[in-house]
Amino acid sequence: MSTLFIGEGNIGSAPEFQEFHADQDEPRRLLRLNVYFDNPISRNGSYEDRGGYWAPVEIWHREAEAWSQLYQKGMRVLVQGRTVRETWEDQEANPRVTFKIEARRIGILPNRLAKVSLMERSATTPETTSEADAEASKPARKRTPRS
Structure with a gap:
């Protein structure tokens, strides 16, 4: 059984990266995070946590190893995926029951970030542009008035 999940929380421990090799295929890469999904309630200008919980979060992705260096304990994240x-x-x-989150996306929220920097694009990666960028780079069309 699974269901759609979207939640915001804090990473509670260092990320765990694992790589699984299978024959001659590219290895499968897994990143595990332990996230506390809180439920802040505002009262008189202060926040109180009501009903938060810890959940293991897993994301399978070829960039999991690089991401294991990016995500850090205490970082605020937005997780989208499904509960299993x-x-x-x-x-x-x-008998015991556990719920985990199989993430499709894990976004870093700007809380407590001091700086964000982007890597240079590699020469082997084709440059991609958004539709808006592509549209903006087209020459302007001449408009003729309609009669």
């Missing part, structure tokens, strides 16, 4: 219910047994054979 996992059942398991503890050491005493008691």
